[in-house]
Amino acid sequence: EAGVVQSPRYKIIEKKQPVAFWCNPISGHNTLYWYRQNLGQGPELLIRYENEEAVDDSQLPKDRFSAERLKGVDSTLKIQPAELGDSAVYLCASSPGTLYGTGELFFGEGSRLTVL
Amino acid sequence: QKEVEQNSGPLSVPEGAIASLNCTYSDRGSQSFFWYRQYSGKSPELIMFIYSNGDKEDGRFTAQLNKASQYVSLLIRDSQPSDSATYLCAVNGPYGNKLVFGAGTILRVKS
Numbered sequence: 001e002a003g004v005v006q007s008p009r010y011k012i013i014e015k016k017q018p019v020a021f022w023c024n025p026i027s028g029h030n031t032l033y034w035y036r037q038n039l040g041q042g043p044e045l046l047i048r049y050e051n052e053e054a055v056d057d058s059q060l061p062k063d064r065f066s067a068e069r070l071k072g073v074d075s076t077l078k079i080q081p082a083e084l085g086d087s088a089v090y091l092c093a094s095s096p097g098t099l100y101g102t103g104e105l106f107f108g109e110g111s112r113l114t115v116l
Numbered sequence: 117q118k119e120v121e122q123n124s125g126p127l128s129v130p131e132g133a134i135a136s137l138n139c140t141y142s143d144r145g146s147q148s149f150f151w152y153r154q155y156s157g158k159s160p161e162l163i164m165f166i167y168s169n170g171d172k173e174d175g176r177f178t179a180q181l182n183k184a185s186q187y188v189s190l191l192i193r194d195s196q197p198s199d200s201a202t203y204l205c206a207v208n209g210p211y212g213n214k215l216v217f218g219a220g221t222i223l224r225v226k227s
Contacts, residue, residue, distance in 0.1 A: 040124070042204050042217030043160065056214065091159060104150075105215065107159035 002026070004108035006092050012114045018080035021111045024073070025094030032069055033105060034077050035091040043091055049075065082115045089113070119143060120207050120218035128224045135192040137221050139205030142186070149181055149188045150206040154220065160204055164190060195225040 005024040013019050025032050030051050035043035046065065048056040051072035060067065064083070069075040079086055089112050093105040121140050129135045141149075148167045152160035166172045166179040166188070178191040188207075192199055202220040209216065 040219065042120075042206075042219045044217070045214065048214075104162045104165070105160075107161070110159055 004092055004094055004106050006090075006108035006111050008111055009109060010112050010114075012116065013082055014116050015084055016081040018078065019082055019113060020076055020078045021090050021092075021113075023075045023077070023092030023108060025075075025092070026106055029094035029096050029106070030072070031095045031097060032075050033093040033095075034067060034075070035093060037089045037091055037110070039088075046077070046090075079113075082113070084115050087113055087115045118218075119216045120205055122203075122205050122218035122221045124219060124221060126222040126224050128226060129195050131195060131197060131225055131227045133195050133225075135195045135199065135223055135225070137190040137192075137203050137205075137223065139188045139190075139218055140186055141188070141205075141207045141216075143207070143209060144183075144186060146186075146207045146209060148208040149179070150208070150215070151177075151179060151188075151190045152204040152206055152217070154202045154204055156201070160217075192223075195223075197225045197227045199223060200225050 007022050032049040034046040036046055037043045045059055047060045047067050049069045052069050067077045089110040091110045092108045095105050119142050151164040153163050154160040164177050164179040166181045169181050169183055172179045176193045180189045202222050204220045205218040206215045
């Protein structure tokens with residue numbers, strides 16, 4: 001079974017440029033998460049989708065970040081314009097349902113963003 | 117106060133020793149607790165979860181939970197160099213739909 005697939009793995013851009021990350025979750029997983037992980041920190045939730053609905057986007061900086069999950073499958077996270085402080089690893093994760101089960105999130109390999 | 121707190125380490129232990137990793141959380145209504153392991157440059161992977169007070173053992177790993185003290189720990193027996201990684205404590209909130217991670221503890225097992 002294929003895991004969570006993310007692209008690109010690495011992205012280097014100049015500040016004020018736009019950037020987009022793509023995620024394809026494990027087949028059948030209804031819940032999709034975007035986390036941001038800064039160096040030396042744990043992952044921080046940006047947005048959570050249940051199917052195509054964003055049910056928790058309270059931590060998403062909406063002035064520059066946007067996300068979509070059309071048709072409840074793959075998802076795109078966009079930053080426009082990027083700032084120096086956005087340099088981080090953007091992790092996509094999926095789970096079969098709510099976290100009442102094992103709480104296991106299946107993470108992708110992440111997209112490492114460097115903003116110069 | 118951070119929702120989930122961990123000592124950043126690094127925690128250094130010799131091969132074969134017991135490594136003890138600790139975590140405290142602020143939301144008394146938290147329902148479930150998880151330990152994820154993250155190797156350098158890799159994504160986190162689940163190694164243990166615990167819901168009830170007490171101990172839960174899985175191979176060389178034991179998770180301990182004390183809800184009264186809002187404290188979770190992970191013991192790794194017979195530590196191996198391959199256990200060297202960052203260990204992330206994660207807590208599921210009272211509504212069961214939000215996993216909050218600590219900053220992680222770096223573990224180094226010296227051979």
